[in-house]
Amino acid sequence: MTDQQPRHGSVGGRQVPWRRSLRTRLLLWSSLTSVLLLVAVAAVFYVALRGVLIANTQAEMRGLAQQAAGGLEATLDSVQVSGRTLAGTASGLGRQPLNLRALLEATLAADPDIAGVMVAMEPGRLGDDDPGFDWYVRREGLGLVNTPLKGLGYDDYRVLPWYTRTVGTARPWWSEPYANDATGGELFVTYNLPLFRPGGEGMGAIGMVSLDVPVQRLRGQLGQLVDAPGLVPMLFSPEFRAVVHPDTAFSGGGPLPEVIESTGRQDLAPLADALRRRLPLEWQHTLAGSGPRAGERHYSFALPVGETGWSFALSVPEHVILAQLNAVTLWGLGAGLLGVVLCVWAVRRHAGLIAQPVEDLTDTAHHFARGEFDYPLRHVEREDEVGVMARAFDAARGSIKRQLVEITGMEAARSRLESELGIARDIQQALLPGPGELRGGGFHVAWHGLLDPAKEVGGDFYTVFGREGDALWFAIGDVSDKGVPAALFMARTMTVLEVAAQAGGSPGSALRAAALHLAEGNDTCMFATVLCGVLELGTGQLVLASAGHEPPVLLHADGRREFLPVPTTGPLGVDVAGDYPAWRGRLAPGDTLLLYTDGVTEAFDAANQAFGEARLLRALEAGADPAALCHRLHAAVQSFAGEAPQSDDITLLALRYQAGDAP
Structure with missing residues (x-):
């Protein structure tokens, strides 16, 4: 070998561009292979864990919905039982103001879910000289406030819609959420029952009783579900109005079918049908409409709240379920990419051991290509693949030398043949x-x-x-x-x-x-x-x-x-x-x-x-x-x-x- 060796990474004294370098390709393919393997493994684990996570979350959400519906059922049943007890007792007492007031206060004391109680008996229904009775008791701080209905601004309660509906239908019913001076501006729902004479249900109602329940009390029954990030709890009244809902377009709107029509949320059509038929429902849906959350995928559950006519629904966005998985996956990919970087660094440090002999052989091949067949050939003594290649180059060099001698002779013969054929062509054309x-x-x-x-x-x-x-x-x-x-x-x-x-x-x-x-x-x-x-x-x-x-x-x-x-x-x-x-x-x-x-x-x-x-x-x-x-x-x-x-x-x-x- 001569003393003047080509520089590292050069061929025939010329620097090889880094893009074409064997080392660069080795680094590129090792890096690409590692990254593809990392992404493939991450994708497989992500898909598998995603399915498990969604299944587990659905089971957990199903349990939460059943638990919340059970708590609401207990509260609303308690109010309804208190209302039936109050109506039965009040009709037995007749017009006894002191006893009726005491009964109202006892009803409030017996059920902490009730914020106010009212009894209204129409004048003349118990006798010709009966002046009637109306009274309302509500909680205020640690005490109670007693007042006749006129004190609430109801000069003649008999013409008001909530009264005429109760005595007209003769069936108990829940009102939609409302707020007024009597509730102190707080949202209430009221359970209304008709009042009959003892044994005189067929003779028509003589008045009514009502029990007020704060909406906040119902929200409290939902516990942490209301404030949990990402969860969407929904409580619907018997008239399909959203009493509890994080979106004001629902909680402040009309019945659910009307809200669906006005907001374009056709993905909630199965929920509206389930509420109407008082059936449980589990479904997956993509938020429709044109809002900022349109296209978001949700997993939802709906249950009727016992026999109260109320319904509860719970929904969770898919991105909330997958948020932790996505974070873990990103951290895993980041750690994997860091490992790939370290691997590439190690490969780069040791790539010279593989690339340098190949570069030497490439340099020799370049000289062979220029006809310098006596240029020194290294690595012939090696026992690995590089040695096999070097010995193959050496054998090829000898073969090429011999073939060049033969080609020179063949070229001379070919020239003579072409000359003779040209003469033959001229002779043939001359014959014509x-x-x-x-x-x-x-x-x-x-x-x-x-x-x-x-x-x-x-x-x-x-x-x-x-x-x-x-x-x-x-x-x-x-x-x-x-x-x-x-x-x-x-x-x-x-x-x-x-x-x-x-x-x-x-x-x-x-x-x-x-x-x-x-x-x-x-x-x-x-x-x-x-x-x-x-x-x-x-x-x-x-x-x-x-x-x-x-x-x-x-x-x-x-x-x-x-x-x-x-x-x-x-x-x-x-x-x-x-x-x-x-x-x-x-x-x-x-x-x-x-x-x-x-x-x-x-x-x-x-x-x-x-x-x-x-x-x-x-x-x-x-x-x-x-x-x-x-x-x-x-x-x-x-x-x-x-x-x-x-x-x-x-x-x-x-x-x-x-x-x-x-x-």
């Missing part, structure tokens, strides 16, 4: 006749050919030459396979065809003679499809013969296009047919004959669709000269194929027959 024309008998014919091989050299060919003065002999062929073997067979085929054609005779006899020569010694079993013909310039007479080749296209002077039905036999080189039948016809001045190989119709695009005969006909332009016709058709094929590789040689030969000795 260029564009030209032939005149005779007052007519002339012009031709143009085009060959686009799929490889450096191809197997397609065409030839054109005059014969016997006014006759034009032409041929086009397609040799099986491609490349150099096809090019050699193509040259041989052209030679035997031209010799056979110069010997005279018809195109069919020329094909037969060529077939005999090509089949001899054809151990490679190569073959060629050939279409050849003779055109008499003076008459336009056309004779065609085919050995397995595609039919030519006749483009009439008026623009009509048609494939000529030339009979065909097997290709040359495989077998010799007994007869090569000819197709005979006549070209009119202005007609063009197009010969082509299957590299045109079987050119494929990227979707493996063939160019086909229909596109070939559409690509031919009437009136175009042979050169323009060939080049436009070739361009149409290339445009159709697009980026798809050329699958076969493309060869075109066009002959245009015209009147006159000059074009």
Whole structure:
């Protein structure tokens, strides 16, 4: 190893950006893995504990609701019992003011939940000279205040709604919360009972008794539930009004169905139905409406308070249930993240022990990439994975040196082969006749050919030459396979065809003679499809013969296009047919004959669709000269194929027959 070593974290003397450093990635992935594991564990525990916590809270809330409803039932039942006792005793006493006052005071003394008691007997109901009796006793501090109803501002209580309802329905009932001068501004609810003569219930009420209960007393029965943060206790009167509720929109509003309608709290519709049917209810709901707490999820419980007609409900928001769990989870995540930070710090301190050998090997690989294969290689002696990698580098270095020597030789051979193929391509193109024309008998014919091989050299060919003065002999062929073997067979085929054609005779006899020569010694079993013909310039007479080749296209002077039905036999080189039948016809001045190989119709695009005969006909332009016709058709094929590789040689030969000795 040289004395000048690359700096820590460098490759070939260049500092590696920290974002790409192996140490940074090691730290990143270890940190990310730890954080993901921490979050996954926290999520699993959170979901599991959440379910347990909600279930336990529901059970606890159910017990609290039952306990609160039981306490309210005891209080309200006590008031109702006191009311029935007072009504029964007062009707037995008749109009005895002193005894009735004493009875009222005794009722207050017997039940601390009652804040005021009233008895009202209508004048004349116990006798014609009966002046009636009305009296009210209420607590005030440690003493009692006694006063007639007129002292409360009731000049004629018999016309007041609470009195007419009590004596009219002849049934006890609870009033809605109210406050006035008699209550000292404090909210009260009153239990009202009709008063009958002893044994005279069927004769109509002679008056009424009422017992006042402070709403604060009922709130006190709920104990800590009222002031507990997050809990929502609700006490509903028999008329479904909220007597106790933390939201003034409920406690100061009308019956619950009306409040639901006015506030949009449709999530409380099940509660309203349960109150109406006097049934218990447990349900989960999301606060509706448009208030600040809309969308908050609640778990709620509702119970009828015995047979009193009152109902109690208790609700708790989900965030209150999960507040402690959320706090514990956050603390746990914080502690876990602190652990991750400590772990990352430890990994960072020791990452160099892992990263430094890899950085050394990376530095060596950089020098190898620059061709410095004699650069010193460290850590070959190690027994761990780094040593295995270093020895693999050492073996690769020797292998690369050997391969470079071989590649140099192969490159020279490849250059020679490319040069030879280029020469072969030039020779092949030189074998093909260029564009030209032939005149005779007052007519002339012009031709143009085009060959686009799929490889450096191809197997397609065409030839054109005059014969016997006014006759034009032409041929086009397609040799099986491609490349150099096809090019050699193509040259041989052209030679035997031209010799056979110069010997005279018809195109069919020329094909037969060529077939005999090509089949001899054809151990490679190569073959060629050939279409050849003779055109008499003076008459336009056309004779065609085919050995397995595609039919030519006749483009009439008026623009009509048609494939000529030339009979065909097997290709040359495989077998010799007994007869090569000819197709005979006549070209009119202005007609063009197009010969082509299957590299045109079987050119494929990227979707493996063939160019086909229909596109070939559409690509031919009437009136175009042979050169323009060939080049436009070739361009149409290339445009159709697009980026798809050329699958076969493309060869075109066009002959245009015209009147006159000059074009």
